Amino acid sequence: TKGPGRGPLGLRFEPVAPNRADAVVVPPGYAQDVVIRWGDPLFRDVPAFDPRRQSAAAQKRQFGFNCDFLEILDHDRDVKLLVANHEYTSEELMYPGYDPAAPTREQVETSWAAHGLSVIAVRAARRDGRYEPIVGHHMNRRFHTQTEFELSGPVAGHPLVRTSADPAGRTVLGTLNNCAGGITPWGTWLTAEENFNQYFANAGRVTDPVQAQRLTRYGLPSGETERKWERFDDRFDVAKEPNEPNRFGWIVEVDPHDPTSTPKKRTALGRFKHEAATPRVTKDGRVAFYMGDDERFDYLYKFVSRDKVKRGTSAAARRANRDLLDHGTLYVARFTGDSPGEIDGSGRLPADGQFDGAGEWIPLVFGTRSYVPGMSAEEVLLFTRLAADQVGATRMDRPEDVEPSPRSGKVYVALTNNTNRGAAGRAGADEANPRTNNKHGHVLELTEDRNDAARTRFTWNLLLVCGDPADPSTYFGGFPKEHVSPISCPDNVAFDPHGNLWISTDGNALGSNDGLFGVVVEGRDRGRTTQFLSVPRGAETCGPVIRDDRVLVCVQHPGEIDGASADAPASSWPDGGGSIPRPSVVTVWNTRGRKIGV
Ligand code: FEO
Ligand code: CA
Numbered sequence: 116t117k118g119p120g121r122g123p124l125g126l127r128f129e130p131v132a133p134n135r136a137d138a139v140v141v142p143p144g145y146a147q148d149v150v151i152r153w154g155d156p157l158f159r160d161v162p163a164f165d166p167r168r169q170s171a172a173a174q175k176r177q178f179g180f181n182c183d184f185l186e187i188l189d190h191d192r193d194v195k196l197l198v199a200n201h202e203y204t205s206e207e208l209m210y211p212g213y214d215p216a217a218p219t220r221e222q223v224e225t226s227w228a229a230h231g232l233s234v235i236a237v238r239a240a241r242r243d244g245r246y247e248p249i250v251g252h253h254m255n256r257r258f259h260t261q262t263e264f265e266l267s268g269p270v271a272g273h274p275l276v277r278t279s280a281d282p283a284g285r286t287v288l289g290t291l292n293n294c295a296g297g298i299t300p301w302g303t304w305l306t307a308e309e310n311f312n313q314y315f316a317n318a319g320r321v322t323d324p325v326q327a328q329r330l331t332r333y334g335l336p337s338g339e340t341e342r343k344w345e346r347f348d349d350r351f352d353v354a355k356e357p358n359e360p361n362r363f364g365w366i367v368e369v370d371p372h373d374p375t376s377t378p379k380k381r382t383a384l385g386r387f388k389h390e391a392a393t394p395r396v397t398k399d400g401r402v403a404f405y406m407g408d409d410e411r412f413d414y415l416y417k418f419v420s421r422d423k424v425k426r427g428t429s430a431a432a433r434r435a436n437r438d439l440l441d442h443g444t445l446y447v448a449r450f451t452g453d454s455p456g457e458i459d460g461s462g463r464l465p466a467d468g469q470f471d472g473a474g475e476w477i478p479l480v481f482g483t484r485s486y487v488p489g490m491s492a493e494e495v496l497l498f499t500r501l502a503a504d505q506v507g508a509t510r511m512d513r514p515e516d517v518e519p520s521p522r523s524g525k526v527y528v529a530l531t532n533n534t535n536r537g538a539a540g541r542a543g544a545d546e547a548n549p550r551t552n553n554k555h556g557h558v559l560e561l562t563e564d565r566n567d568a569a570r571t572r573f574t575w576n577l578l579l580v581c582g583d584p585a586d587p588s589t590y591f592g593g594f595p596k597e598h599v600s601p602i603s604c605p606d607n608v609a610f611d612p613h614g615n616l617w618i619s620t621d622g623n624a625l626g627s628n629d630g631l632f633g634v635v636v637e638g639r640d641r642g643r644t645t646q647f648l649s650v651p652r653g654a655e656t657c658g659p660v661i662r663d664d665r666v667l668v669c670v671q672h673p674g675e676i677d678g679a680s681a682d683a684p685a686s687s688w689p690d691g692g693g694s695i696p697r698p699s700v701v702t703v704w705n706t707r708g709r710k711i712g713v
């Protein structure tokens with residue numbers, strides 16, 4: 116019979132219990148350390164971080180706010196490169212005395228600088244799992260809202276991406292709302308522009324019906340924005356600069372190994388609220404990238420390159436693959452259930468005992484060829500959601516991160532939640548999204564036809580239907596529910612070296628803090644879910660990196676609780692003593708020098 120036993124390799128630790136601690140909680144026998152915090156310097160001659168004396172000039176040289184995607188890349192024998200997204204700013208948590216009705220120019224420009232990306236060289240300690248940031252290392256970089264990015268691929272130069280500051284439509288200042296991401300087989304970093312809509316004001320003043328429909332489908336605010344950047348730069352006002360939002364919402368490729376490189380917004384991968392992009396090489400040597408559009412009732416996508424990839428991560432391979440992401444086919448997924456009878460929305464397993472079925476990848480665009488009636492190829496890439504709406508794609512419960520298993524090739528999709536599923540006038544449950552009022556989300560496993568990422572048909576099943584295991588609407592891959600950790604709102608997914616799926620959560624609807632969980636996906640323990648850590652109050656867990664000897668996470672937005680502010684913080688992590696909370700990267704290791712979970 117299935118039971119807890121010693122547990123599978125990689126997941127042999129005592130589960131962390133649900134809690135509300137203002138701390139990162141790890142299993143007995145594990146230690147932790149903060150690697151880098153919001154406001155820590157990347158360069159020399161940066162003033163020590165002081166929440167009462169912040170400036171845009173300093174923030175451009177410090178680690179940004181709200182770290183999300185995280186990866187540790189090899190640089191040389193002693194040095195690794197930590198790369199991290201800075202998704203968004205929360206002014207009320209950042210600036211003491213902040214007045215949301217009247218932000219100052221210095222505050223706004225500091226927030227511009229706190230967005231974006233960081234690359235920082237780190238040195239691993241020999242004796243434990245610590246990493247020491249190397250301030251002033253020549254590889255360190257900060258990208259923010261005033262840094263140049265290049266538009267690349269089919270949409271570059273198109274009239275719909277030209278602006279008064281950039282009449283050629285090829286150079287964009289900044290990257291916004293970078294959520295999760297991925298690493299290409301050639302070692303570059305993909306970072307996903309997600310909720311870019313929130314930065315652009317006054318969609319309600321647009322009278323052209325075609326443009327208005329596009330702005331509405333992408334959720335741009337009709338009046339002023341929450342941060343009011345439009346008061347300080349016209350490009351954040353669509354009534355004044357209508358094409359500026361079209362320059363955000365892309366997958367961006369960064370080469371952290373070349374400190375002089377300009378990142379490229381890869382328009383061939385479509386424009387939506389990109390959560391991430393994770394690769395798998397096809398049988399014939401091309402590369403597929405899986406991508407979610409994180410919105411209620413939006414879609415799962417796949418891009419397959421036209422050309423073959425040159426193997427390896429050498430400088431020669433990076434050079435050979437530098438245009439790979441500019442040519443390929445963009446697909447959207449349709450899921451079909453195979454169970455007889457209706458899916459009733461309760462989450463109860465259907466008659467055949469599985470939420471499962473078949474599916475297909477529907478092509479939207481290949482190069483200059485559009486497969487969508489009435490839309491040009493460029494329009495499909497710019498307004499991908501409107502294209503996908505036309506072809507019968509399946510409306511999902513907020514597709515977040517997607518990750519192919521390096522071991523089996525099966526693809527895992529985090530569907531974080533959707534409380535509007537089954538609401539009046541909205542889509543009801545289907546076999547791939549089987550719960551109405553889906554507060555806790557689910558995880559889908561997709562197997563490509565012939566296990567080849569280039570194919571256009573697949574089968575699928577649900578690995579997890581999340582929540583409290585005592586809730587009859589939950590499912591843990593058939594594993595006995597008395598032996599699993601409760602889990603809610605899966606967001607980022609990663610694999611450990613043993614083939615286990617690790618899931619970080621965002622917005623735990625069970626009332627306890629968010630965390631990081633390991634899940635067995637194959638064999639007799641399939642579905643066994645064990646919590647490895649929890650993050651402080653108000654935080655989400657992001658960017659997990661699971662290595663043999665270390666686990667790293669980003670603790671994003673600690674203290675983000677309704678009514679909290681920099682004057683009355685809801686968390687004092689990590690500095691303690693009533694200080695304001697600081698989003699940070701944390702590393703965890705085994706105190707006896709053992710590998711993680713063995
Ligand atoms: Fe930024 Fe979809 O989480
Ligand atoms: Ca079924």
Ligand code: CA
Pocket residue numbers: 294295390515606607621
């Ligand atoms: Ca996310």
Ligand code: CA
Pocket residue numbers: 515531606621
């Ligand atoms: Ca999320």
